Structure formats: C-alpha cells, structure tokens
Amino acid sequence: MPEKRISIHATRYDPEHDKEPRLQTYDIPFSDESMVVLDALNYIKSHVDGSLSYRWSCRMGICGSCGMMVNGTPKLTCSAFLRDYWPRAVVVQPLNNFPLIRDLVIDMDDFMHKLKSIKPWIIRKQEIPLGAGEHRQTSDQIDEFRQFSECINCMLCYAACPVYGLNNEFLGPAATALARRYNLDSRDEGLKQRLPVLAESEGVWECSFVGECSVVCPKGVDPAKAIQQTKLDTTMRFVLPYGNRE
Amino acid sequence: MSTSEANATPREYPWRMPANWWTRSRHYFWYIVREFTAVPLALWLLWLLVEIKRAGDGPARYSPHGSAPFVIFSVVVLLFSLYHSFTFLSLAGSILHFKLLDRPVSASVIVMSQFAAWAVASGVIGFFLVWLGR
Numbered sequence: 001m002p003e004k005r006i007s008i009h010a011t012r013y014d015p016e017h018d019k020e021p022r023l024q025t026y027d028i029p030f031s032d033e034s035m036v037v038l039d040a041l042n043y044i045k046s047h048v049d050g051s052l053s054y055r056w057s058c059r060m061g062i063c064g065s066c067g068m069m070v071n072g073t074p075k076l077t078c079s080a081f082l083r084d085y086w087p088r089a090v091v092v093q094p095l096n097n098f099p100l101i102r103d104l105v106i107d108m109d110d111f112m113h114k115l116k117s118i119k120p121w122i123i124r125k126q127e128i129p130l131g132a133g134e135h136r137q138t139s140d141q142i143d144e145f146r147q148f149s150e151c152i153n154c155m156l157c158y159a160a161c162p163v164y165g166l167n168n169e170f171l172g173p174a175a176t177a178l179a180r181r182y183n184l185d186s187r188d189e190g191l192k193q194r195l196p197v198l199a200e201s202e203g204v205w206e207c208s209f210v211g212e213c214s215v216v217c218p219k220g221v222d223p224a225k226a227i228q229q230t231k232l233d234t235t236m237r238f239v240l241p242y243g244n245r246e
Numbered sequence: 247m248s249t250s251e252a253n254a255t256p257r258e259y260p261w262r263m264p265a266n267w268w269t270r271s272r273h274y275f276w277y278i279v280r281e282f283t284a285v286p287l288a289l290w291l292l293w294l295l296v297e298i299k300r301a302g303d304g305p306a307r308y309s310p311h312g313s314a315p316f317v318i319f320s321v322v323v324l325l326f327s328l329y330h331s332f333t334f335l336s337l338a339g340s341i342l343h344f345k346l347l348d349r350p351v352s353a354s355v356i357v358m359s360q361f362a363a364w365a366v367a368s369g370v371i372g373f374f375l376v377w378l379g380r
Contacts, residue, residue, distance in 0.1 A: 015257035072270065100259040107258055143350075162274060165263045209337060210277045228341040 006030040006082055007089035008040050010052060012103055021100060023091065024049075030082055037077035037092060038066050041104075054104035061218060064154030068104055069093040074156035074216045095159035097168070111155055114171055117197050118179035123190025141186040148181035148226055150219040157213035157223050163206060170206040171197065173213035173223030180226040183233075199234040207231075280333045283326035290323040335360040 005027055013021040026044045038056055045052050056066040059078045066077045071091050082090065098106035128135055157173035164170045179198055182188045198204055207227045214224040264270075268278045293311075301308050338360045339353025 013259055015259070021259060097261050097263075099261055101257075162263070162267055162277075165261065165267065168261075208277075208281065210274070211337075212271070212273050212277075215273065222340065225340040228337070229343045232341060232343070 004030045006086050009089055009091045011093045013100055015102060030086055033083050035082045037070055037080040037090060040082060053102045064152035067095055067154040067156045069096055074159040076154060076218045095155060097159050097165040110168055111158060114175040118175050118194050119190055120178040120182060122188045123193060125189050135187050137186055145181045145184035147221055148177045151177050151221050152219055156216045160212040160216040162210055163208060169202040171203045176204055176230060177221055177223040177226040180230055198230055204230045283330040286323050287327050335364060
C-alpha cells in the first residue's frame with residue numbers, strides 16, 4: 001500500500017533575497033492520524049528544509065506562539081489536525097494583518113505595545129500588606145471575568161479582524177478583552193488608568209462588531225463581547241451624572 | 247503609505263489589506279451586507295422627509311408618491327431594515343450585561359426581550375398610524 005502523503009504549501013520570504021512572499025510546496029508523509037499542521041512544519045524543518053522559519057513552543061494550545069493562517073483561517077497550528085484537510089493540500093501562511101519578518105514569522109511589536117498600554121495587571125490604590133492574608137473573592141466575582149482571563153495572546157483575533165487589518169491604530173480584540181478582565185476583577189482599582197486608552201476613538205469605538213475575533217478564539221474568549229460591553233460602560237460613565245465616580 | 251507600511255522596518259514585508267477582503271469569508275460578506283443595509287434605509291428616510299414636507303402643503307395638493315419603482319424600492323428597504331434590525335437585536339445579548347435579583351441575566355433572555363420589545367413597539371406604532379389615518 002502506497003504511503004499516505006499530504007502537500008503543505010508554506011509561505012517563504014527571505015527579506016534579503018525576496019521582493020515579496022511566495023508559496024513553496026512540500027510533499028511529506030502523513031503517517032499518523034494525530035499529526036497536526038505544526039507537526040508537518042516540524043517534519044519539513046527536520047527532514048526537508050531546515051531554513052523554514054516559524055514560531056512554536058508548547059505544542060498544547062497554551063503558549064499561543066504557533067498561530068498561523070491555515071487554509072485562510074487563523075488557527076493554532078498545534079491544534080489543526082491534518083486529517084481535517086487531507087487529501088486536500090494545506091496552505092500555511094503567516095497571520096494576516098501583521099508585517100512579515102521571515103517565512104511564517106510575523107512582527108508582533110504592535111500588539112505588545114497595545115497590550116502594555118492597557119496595563120494588564122491588578123492595579124491597587126494601596127497595596128494590601130502580605131501579612132493581611134489573601135484577597136478573597138467569591139465564585140460570582142470570579143465568574144465576572146473568568147472567560148476573559150483565558151486569553152493566551154495568540155493574536156488569532158487580530159488576524160481575523162478586518163478593522164485592525166484596515167487600521168492598525170485600532171486597539172484590537174485581545175487587548176480590550178484583557179483590559180475588561182482586569183476592570184471586572186473585584187481586586188482591581190485601575191479602571192481610570194485604562195479608560196483613556198479604551199475610550200478613545202481608536203479604542204473600542206473603532207470596532208464595528210464584525211465578530212470574527214470571537215469565532216476564531218481557540219480558548220473560547222469572546223473579545224467582541226468585551227468590546228461592546230466596554231462601549232456601553234464608557235457611554236454610561238459619560239451620560240449618567242454619577243458615571244465618573246470610581 | 248499605510249500605517250502598517252510606516253511601522254514596518256525596511257526588511258519587513260508590510261501587510262496590505264486586499265480590496266476584496268470581504269469576499270474571502272462568508273462571515274465578512276454578511277457583515278458588509280449588514281453594514282450597507284443602512285445606506286438604502288437612509289435614502290428612504292430622506293425621501294420620507296420630502297414626503298412629510300409635501301404633506302404640509304395640505305390634503306388637497308398632496309398625493310403620495312406611489313410609482314411602481316418606488317414601491318419596489320420601499321419593499322427592498324423594508325427587507326433590508328428587517329435584516330438590519332434582526333442582526334442588531336440578535337447581538338444585544340453580547341452587548342447588554344446586567345443583573346436581576348443579584349443574578350446575571352442570560353444572553354438568550356436579553357435577546358428575546360429585545361425582540362418582544364420590538365414587536366410591541368411595532369404594534370403600538372402601527373396601531374397609531376392606522377388610527378390616525380382613519
């Protein structure tokens with residue numbers, strides 16, 4: 001019986017030699033039904049072409065490093081099974097909406113700046129001394145923000161967002177979801193520090209609710225919901241007389 | 247030069263959004279349809295303002311514009327406005343976030359209440375239009 005094989009079309013781009021990205025085809029063995037797209041890239045890197053560049057780390061959907069466009073859809077390549085595509089070829093491209101550094105490696109600096117701008121950590125007006133014990137929360141208080149805390153910064157939501165693709169000044173889905181995660185945390189007191197970033201025109205108001213960010217999220221986070229709820233919150237703070245109080 | 251081109255270092259290949267991006271996914275396509283339903287609706291509402299101004303000339307001189315193309319346009323606008331309203335109200339569950347009796351109200355209840363409010367409002371407005379037109 002002939003060996004089962006699959007074609008991988010991967011983006012190649014060498015900034016020192018190529019004017020623009022191109023696709024290169026690799027025909028590799030598809031020997032194991034549990035193979036994922038990342039396994040295919042690793043096979044190519046190890047056995048066919050060691051110059052292929054891409055990011056990956058944990059291989060278990062936790063680190064968020066291996067996000068790429070798989071047949072035009074943003075996916076974590078460690079959880080995109082080849083069996084779902086075979087016998088068709090698989091086209092692997094860098095995440096949309098970001099500048100390309102090399103092959104499948106995108107420049108994520110813009111996202112890192114945006115992430116830092118919303119201060120994704122617990123801000124206290126006055127720190128509680130360690131000796132005072134834990135800052136306890138009820139289950140209901142945790143449920144308020146839990147889903148937004150699942151974000152792994154994989155940037156699939158940015159790749160799926162045409163608003164960000166057209167205007168990369170837009171704060172974007174993941175950064176807003178993480179801002180909401182901290183704003184909803186009963187231990188946090190940093191809302192007023194985050195609001196100037198969230199409420200500006202390139203913040204949540206740039207979003208026109210395409211909703212694809214929530215569709216592609218591999219962790220079940222709903223960034224579109226975070227953005228719309230933040231719009232409502234900022235409006236209420238502006239409209240209601242008591243809105244600006246802490 | 248786009249922002250992404252400006253931000254890219256010389257050795258990076260900048261991202262360029264293709265003009266046909268909205269045809270590349272069914273979801274994007276229906277998003278664009280949803281957004282553009284507002285355009286004919288706005289045109290129809292502008293025409294309504296003209297009709298109201300004409301009605302101000304008195305019943306003797308007023309005759310509503312009822313040509314076949316206008317009726318067809320109105321029906322199309324009605325369908326567009328129904329689609330726009332349906333998509334807008336369906337998204338309400340993601341937007342509204344509040345508690346009732348100290349428990350969060352589920353998205354499905356919020357969406358159903360929005361549709362119920364829409365039906366009641368349409369019924370009330372329809373009743374008054376018929377009642378005033380008698």
